[in-house]
Amino acid sequence: MAFEGLAERLQSTIKKITGKGKVSEQDVKEMAREVRLALLEADVNYKVVKDLIKRIRERAVGQEVMESLTPGQQVIKVVKEELTELMGGEQSKIAVSDRPPTVIMMVGLQGAGKTTTSGKLANLLRKKHNRSPLLVACDIYRPAAIKQLETLGKQLDMPVFSLGTDTNPVEIAAKALEKAKADHHDYVIIDTAGRLHVDGDLMAELTEMKEKVQPDEIFLVVDAMTGQDAVNVAESFNEQLDITGVILTKLDGDTRGGAALSIKAVTDKPIKFAGMGEKLDQLEAFHPERMASRILGMGDVLSLIEKAQETVNEKQAKELEEKMRTMSFTFDDFLEQMDQVKKMGPLDELISMLPGANKMKGLKNIQVDEKQLSHVEAIIQSMTKQERQDPSIINSSRKKRIAKGSGTTVSQVNRLLKQFNEMKKMMKQMTQVQKGKKKGKGMKFPFPM
Numbered sequence: 001m002a003f004e005g006l007a008e009r010l011q012s013t014i015k016k017i018t019g020k021g022k023v024s025e026q027d028v029k030e031m032a033r034e035v036r037l038a039l040l041e042a043d044v045n046y047k048v049v050k051d052l053i054k055r056i057r058e059r060a061v062g063q064e065v066m067e068s069l070t071p072g073q074q075v076i077k078v079v080k081e082e083l084t085e086l087m088g089g090e091q092s093k094i095a096v097s098d099r100p101p102t103v104i105m106m107v108g109l110q111g112a113g114k115t116t117t118s119g120k121l122a123n124l125l126r127k128k129h130n131r132s133p134l135l136v137a138c139d140i141y142r143p144a145a146i147k148q149l150e151t152l153g154k155q156l157d158m159p160v161f162s163l164g165t166d167t168n169p170v171e172i173a174a175k176a177l178e179k180a181k182a183d184h185h186d187y188v189i190i191d192t193a194g195r196l197h198v199d200g201d202l203m204a205e206l207t208e209m210k211e212k213v214q215p216d217e218i219f220l221v222v223d224a225m226t227g228q229d230a231v232n233v234a235e236s237f238n239e240q241l242d243i244t245g246v247i248l249t250k251l252d253g254d255t256r257g258g259a260a261l262s263i264k265a266v267t268d269k270p271i272k273f274a275g276m277g278e279k280l281d282q283l284e285a286f287h288p289e290r291m292a293s294r295i296l297g298m299g300d301v302l303s304l305i306e307k308a309q310e311t312v313n314e315k316q317a318k319e320l321e322e323k324m325r326t327m328s329f330t331f332d333d334f335l336e337q338m339d340q341v342k343k344m345g346p347l348d349e350l351i352s353m354l355p356g357a358n359k360m361k362g363l364k365n366i367q368v369d370e371k372q373l374s375h376v377e378a379i380i381q382s383m384t385k386q387e388r389q390d391p392s393i394i395n396s397s398r399k400k401r402i403a404k405g406s407g408t409t410v411s412q413v414n415r416l417l418k419q420f421n422e423m424k425k426m427m428k429q430m431t432q433v434q435k436g437k438k439k440g441k442g443m444k445f446p447f448p449m
Contacts, residue, residue, distance in 0.1 A: 006257050007295045009038035014076055014296060023075055028060045035079065043227040043258025048086070048265040056082050080292050086261055087288035092245060092270035094125075095216040100186040101134070103177065103213050107206055107241065108221035109233060110194035113249035115145060117221050117275060118191040119152035120283035121247070124273075125187055126158070127281070133187035136176040137162035138169040138209070141193050149191055156280060159185070169193065170209045177213055190215070198236045206241055217244045219272065222259065224248040230259035231266050238267045245272035248286070252276045260291070329424060331380045331388040338377065378406035379416050391417055 013034040017027060032053050039049045059078045096102055104121070106114045122133040135153055137160060139145035146162050153160035161176040173190050180188045192209065195202045210218065220243045222230040230248075237243055246263050251274045264270060271286040380388065382405035387394055394402070394417065396410075403410045 006038055006042040009041065010035065010079075010296060013038065014079070017075055023060070025061050028057060028075065031075065032057050032060070039261070042261065045228065045231055045258070045262035045266055048262050051265070052082055052086055076296065080296055083261075083292040083295060084289045086265055087291060088264045088270040088286075089288060091285055091287045091289075092272050093285075094129075094272060095244070097216045101177070101180045101188045102186065102217070103188045103190070103215040104217045104219060105190045105192060105206070105210065105213070105215040106219050106221055106247075107192050107237060107243070108194055109198070109223075110142065110196050112194065112221045112223045113275060114194060114221045115139070115148050115191050116152070116278075116280075117247055117249055117273075117283065118149065118189050119156060119158070120275065120280055121219075121273065122158050122187070122189050123156050123280050124283050126156075131187050132185050133158065133189055134176065134180045134183070134185040135160045136173060136188060136190045138172050138190050139193040140165040140167070140169055140172075145191070145193075152280070159183075169205060170212050173209050173213045188213075198233065203240045210241060219243070219245050219247050220269075221247045221249060222263070224251045224257075224259045224274075225253055227258045228262070231262045234263050234267050234269070238269060243267070243269055245270050247271075247273045247275065247283075249275035252282075257295070264288075331383060331391065331420065334420065335377065335380050338373065375406070375408055375412060376416060379403075379408055379413055382406040391420060 013031055017023060017031050035056065036049055036053045039052070040046065056079055059082070060075045094102075094104075106118050106121075108114050118135055122135055125131040125133050135149055135158055137146040137149045139149075146165065150160050150162065152158075161172075161179055163172050163175065169192065176188060176190070179185075190209070190213070192206060193202065218241055220234055220237050222234055224230060226233075234243075234246060246267070246269060248260055248263075248271055251260065260271060260274075271288075273283050274286045276282045276284060379402060382402045383394075387398065387402075394413075399410050399413045403413050406413075
């Protein structure tokens with residue numbers, strides 16, 4: 001998970017101060033010291049940490065905290081706001097040209113994930129913004145770079161423009177632009193060449209391309225796991241190309257998060273997107289505020305809702321609600337729900353978005369075993385249609401057959417049936433509570449009040 005180490009440190013620091021009715025200057029001093037150590041450990045740029053801590057101390061010792069009803073909570077608010085500001089304040093949206101197509105140049109070092117990210121970005125623009133992008137293969141130096149982009153284009157059913165390895169990249173970009181205008185593409189994503197380090201030849205080529213195609217966006221693709229080095233790369237690219245934004249890749253593997261927290265402050269350029277996995281749909285817009293909430297253990301409900309909205313069909317959701325109300329929820333519905341949750345992404349990632357998940361017993365270090373889920377799936381699929389509709393008919397011989405068919409044991413089958421019954425009971429209780437509320441009765445307590 002992104003920022004794991006930092007999140008843990010900051011959350012334990014914050015816990016100490018949250019409940020305090022009165023916050024002294026000494027308390028703030030100690031917290032600031034802890035936060036500083038946590039950020040330096042996370043490989044955040046030293047100058048960035050120094051400025052941030054200075055602002056937190058000034059605000060936390062100032063009037064706005066002292067006059068607050070709950071000073072502890074006010075201090076946390078200050079830390080959250082400053083972290084948000086550090087990462088860019090608010091979400092920076094992708095440019096849209098007045099005269100299409102909008103041209104995006106993808107630049108960066110070799111191995112940062114430019115080609116894959118170009119495919120992910122094209123997919124995101126089509127899915128979420130209803131655009132028609134054209135991918136352009138301008139990396140003529142790396143063996144198989146063009147082939148890689150064409151393969152991605154095939155997977156996504158997306159057009160790819162290439163003129164082989166013998167044509168000048170600047171020429172390829174210019175021709176691609178003409179092609180995009182002719183075929184009415186509204187975005188052109190240019191996958192440029194990378195090097196192992198920043199050198200003069202690379203920069204000269206990129207500068208020439210920039211002058212030729214006049215891009216609306218120059219995105220620097222940076223590997224978040226390289227930490228402080230990512231910041232240095234961002235600085236040198238920005239100096240020479242004046243980039244418009246940064247895309248962080250492999251953020252899901254970056255437990256420290258130093259790059260994400262330093263880049264905006266050092267380059268003054270926003271982080272626009274973050275790659276959170278290898279799949280082609282695992283690129284998401286970077287929201288500083290949501291990220292700060294996640295780091296401080298406050299959850300990220302908005303992202304969770306967005307993920308759910310993308311995968312859940314409204315009609316299905318209404319049908320499910322009706323089934324829960326009428327108690328006709330079956331194993332078939334259960335399978336459907338599991339499928340929808342799986343589409344939303346890794347479960348441990350979803351859990352980390354829940355507010356207070358770090359405080360919930362058993363959730364803090366949860367390792368979701370996807371194998372267990374596939375066992376549950378196998379058990380349900382080994383049932384007959386009748387058994388899935390009415391589990392009460394499942395006797396011991398049926399259980400043996402189901403266990404054999406799913407490669408599990410009878411006790412695993414029993415466990416699932418028990419859990420399913422408990423879940424149905426809970427649904428019944430919930431619907432009864434809802435009914436009670438509507439009638440104005442409220443909940444009946446089993447004891448006199």
